[in-house]
Amino acid sequence: MNDLLKDADLCVKCGLCLPHCPTYTHTQNENESPRGRIALIQAWAGQKLASSEKLVEHIDNCLLCRSCERVCPAVVPYSRLIDNFRNQIQTGRKSSVRVSLIKKVAHNQNARRLLQKSLRFYQTSHLQSSARWLKLPQLLGFQPIERLLPETKQPAVLANFYPASGEKHGNVGLFVGCMGAWLDQKTIHAAIQVLTTVGCDVYLPKQQTCCGALALHDGDQTIAAQLAEDNVRSFGGLELDAIISIASGCGSQLREYSNSGFAGKVMDISQFLSQFASDLSKRLKPLPKTVCVHTPCSLKNVLRSEQSVFKLLGQIPGLTLAPLPETVQCCGSAGSYMLDHPKMAQTLLNDVLESVLQKQPDILVSSNMGCALHIAAGLRERGIKLDVVHPVVLVAGQL
Numbered sequence: 001m002n003d004l005l006k007d008a009d010l011c012v013k014c015g016l017c018l019p020h021c022p023t024y025t026h027t028q029n030e031n032e033s034p035r036g037r038i039a040l041i042q043a044w045a046g047q048k049l050a051s052s053e054k055l056v057e058h059i060d061n062c063l064l065c066r067s068c069e070r071v072c073p074a075v076v077p078y079s080r081l082i083d084n085f086r087n088q089i090q091t092g093r094k095s096s097v098r099v100s101l102i103k104k105v106a107h108n109q110n111a112r113r114l115l116q117k118s119l120r121f122y123q124t125s126h127l128q129s130s131a132r133w134l135k136l137p138q139l140l141g142f143q144p145i146e147r148l149l150p151e152t153k154q155p156a157v158l159a160n161f162y163p164a165s166g167e168k169h170g171n172v173g174l175f176v177g178c179m180g181a182w183l184d185q186k187t188i189h190a191a192i193q194v195l196t197t198v199g200c201d202v203y204l205p206k207q208q209t210c211c212g213a214l215a216l217h218d219g220d221q222t223i224a225a226q227l228a229e230d231n232v233r234s235f236g237g238l239e240l241d242a243i244i245s246i247a248s249g250c251g252s253q254l255r256e257y258s259n260s261g262f263a264g265k266v267m268d269i270s271q272f273l274s275q276f277a278s279d280l281s282k283r284l285k286p287l288p289k290t291v292c293v294h295t296p297c298s299l300k301n302v303l304r305s306e307q308s309v310f311k312l313l314g315q316i317p318g319l320t321l322a323p324l325p326e327t328v329q330c331c332g333s334a335g336s337y338m339l340d341h342p343k344m345a346q347t348l349l350n351d352v353l354e355s356v357l358q359k360q361p362d363i364l365v366s367s368n369m370g371c372a373l374h375i376a377a378g379l380r381e382r383g384i385k386l387d388v389v390h391p392v393v394l395v396a397g398q399l
């Protein structure tokens with residue numbers, strides 16, 4: 001309680017964060033704003049407000065996009081406050097079935113393998129098209145998960161080491177996380193190809209696991225700490241110059257591990273390549289296309305590295321980059337948020353899609369797998385054919 005009060009008391013209630021908050025923008029309700037949520041937690045921790053479903057609901061409606069944290073002049077550690085509140089109120093709070101299922105799969109390799117096989121069968125046997133036609137995912141309450149599924153491929157077996165091609169310049173570890181290894185293999189292979197081409201030996205420790213963000217933001221600090229320990233151990237014996245993340249949501253979690261030796265080495269792949277491979281352009285074939293750049297909140301508000309994608313892609317000759325306007329807020333995916341808050345997630349997604357379509361791009365890039373899946377699902381639902389890929393996939397394609 002003391003920690004909660006200490007963090008909450010930093011808020012001077014100036015309200016500068018309000019226009020940056022997606023849930024406040026769409027509801028105009030102070031309880032759905034950063035300032036309001038901080039005041040609710042302050043009152044609860046100070047024993048002036050009893051626990052209630054309504055209280056938990058207001059806090060859980062937060063996307064943890066951290067736009068408020070980025071602009072706060074009092075540097076309120078907003079995300080820590082919310083995570084600590086959820087952890088402390090855990091007894092009166094239950095994870096939804098969907099989030100519990102996703103956590104089980106994310107934290108357990110055997111469960112992941114089983115689901116992978118079942119999904120492959122679901123998609124290749126035409127069960128998926130029949131189920132969608134019969135609206136079974138909606139009837140069974142699994143539509144928020146089912147709509148996200150990309151076409152899953154037979155997973156390629158990944159080696160735990162890929163040597164630099166040509167002159168070696170350094171050693172990096174590649175963090176592939178839990179879901180990326182089967183839902184986003186294209187990005188993993190592209191990352192390995194680009195990193196080895198620029199002279200990095202690439203290590204993929206087999207024991208690496210989920211970054212822990214799902215557990216932490218669901219109020220389970222014990223599991224999150226265990227997963228962090230597992231990851232620190234799995235990369236621990238290697239002499240690495242950097243630990244590269246290919247999903248900014250995972251990267252921002254890794255960057256906040258309490259083990260500073262590990263956290264200090266974490267870099268988003270675009271940040272790494274834009275700093276250490278700034279002469280890539282001479283190796284890249286031209287690509288005369290317009291690429292719309294979606295910047296995930298985790299890249300902007302936590303890793304504070306949004307310019308790195310522009311610097312990296314700016315090296316592809318002939319490419320026209322189309323950034324989304326500054327006013328575009330969170331796309332609504334926000335980890336597991338889109339599964340439990342489909343209405344707000346859809347409202348926010350619609351705002352992003354409108355801005356994307358105004359740019360009339362040939363390709364859309366996003367640095368976070370969750371955002372990419374959510375946006376791609378939204379485009380499919382509108383019958384729009386537009387490739388959504390990670391920036392490093394574009395770079396690898398031009399080598």
Ligand code: SF4
Pocket residue numbers: 010011012013014015016017018034035038068071072073074075076
């Ligand atoms: S900007 Fe910071 S200090 Fe101001 S109301 Fe928001 S959280 Fe509080």
Ligand code: SF4
Pocket residue numbers: 020021022023024032033034037061062063064065066067068069078
């Ligand atoms: S984290 Fe995002 S949704 Fe939550 S209060 Fe801050 S700005 Fe609003």
